Amino acid sequence: MCSLVPAAIRSCRVPLFNSKTLLMGSNMQCLAVFQGDITKALEPLDLSPLKTGFHDQYLIDKYMGNEMIKRACSLEFADGQEKMAYRLYDITRKVQIHPKDLDSLEVRIAKWTIRIRNQIQHCTRCKRDIRSRVQLKERIDKRRKLLKKLRKEDYRKFKWLLEFLKIKYIPHPDYYRKLSKRKRARLEIVKQALAIRREKINTVKERVDAEKAQFQKYKEEVLANVERQLKELEIEQTKLPRKPSVKT
Structure with a gap:
C-alpha cells in the first residue's frame, strides 16, 4: 500500500487529532479539517443490557428467566459490531421524536457522531491507515451538511x-x-506586532488610570482647602457664571 502513496504524503508526520486535524482528502491533498467534537471519546458502555436483537418481549418472557441465558445475551459477551449496533440503537432512542422515527435529521446526525468517534479511536491506534482517515473526513463532511440543513429548518432543535x-x-x-x-x-510577525501594540496600550491605560486617581485625590484636597478658606473669610460660596456660548 505504501508504494501506491506518493512520498510527499508518506513523509507527512502530523498529529492526527489536534484542534486542527490533517486528513487525507479524495484529491490526495492534506486539508485542515476540524471535526467539531468537543469530546472525541465514546462514553463507557454499560455491559448489563441485552443485545439489540433480544429486545422482543416474547423472547424476554420465555428465555430471560435464566440468569445464565440472560448474561450470555447481554453486551458482556458481545463483539465490537454488536456493541456498535447497541450504541446506535441507544442514541436513536434518546434523540428520536417518536418510536418509529429512524430517519430524521436528528437521528442521522447522532448516528454519524457515534460512527465518527469510533473512527477517531481506530485512526488514533492505526495512524498509517490512510483509507480510514479518508472515510473519517467523508463522514465529518456528511454530518456537517446535515447540521447545516437542520440549522436552517429548526434552530432551537439544532x-x-x-x-x-x-x-x-463549524461551517466549511x-x-x-x-x-x-x-x-x-x-x-x-504581524501577530507579534499586534501583541506588542496591545501590551503597550494596556500599559498606557494603567498609567493613565493611576494618574487619574492621583489627580482626583489632589482635586479633592484643593477643593477642601478652598472651602475651608472661604469659611474662615466668611465669604459665601457661589458658582462662577458660565460664559455664553458663541454660535458660529
Whole structure:
C-alpha cells in the first residue's frame, strides 16, 4: 500500500487529532479539517443490557428467566459490531421524536457522531491507515451538511442537539489556500506586532488610570482647602457664571 502513496504524503508526520486535524482528502491533498467534537471519546458502555436483537418481549418472557441465558445475551459477551449496533440503537432512542422515527435529521446526525468517534479511536491506534482517515473526513463532511440543513429548518432543535451530543458546528470554509513559508512568517510577525501594540496600550491605560486617581485625590484636597478658606473669610460660596456660548 505504501508504494501506491506518493512520498510527499508518506513523509507527512502530523498529529492526527489536534484542534486542527490533517486528513487525507479524495484529491490526495492534506486539508485542515476540524471535526467539531468537543469530546472525541465514546462514553463507557454499560455491559448489563441485552443485545439489540433480544429486545422482543416474547423472547424476554420465555428465555430471560435464566440468569445464565440472560448474561450470555447481554453486551458482556458481545463483539465490537454488536456493541456498535447497541450504541446506535441507544442514541436513536434518546434523540428520536417518536418510536418509529429512524430517519430524521436528528437521528442521522447522532448516528454519524457515534460512527465518527469510533473512527477517531481506530485512526488514533492505526495512524498509517490512510483509507480510514479518508472515510473519517467523508463522514465529518456528511454530518456537517446535515447540521447545516437542520440549522436552517429548526434552530432551537439544532442548538439542543449540539449541547446533547457535545459537538460544535463549524461551517466549511469557502476556499482553502495553502500558505507559503514567507506568507506564514509574515503572519507571525504581524501577530507579534499586534501583541506588542496591545501590551503597550494596556500599559498606557494603567498609567493613565493611576494618574487619574492621583489627580482626583489632589482635586479633592484643593477643593477642601478652598472651602475651608472661604469659611474662615466668611465669604459665601457661589458658582462662577458660565460664559455664553458663541454660535458660529
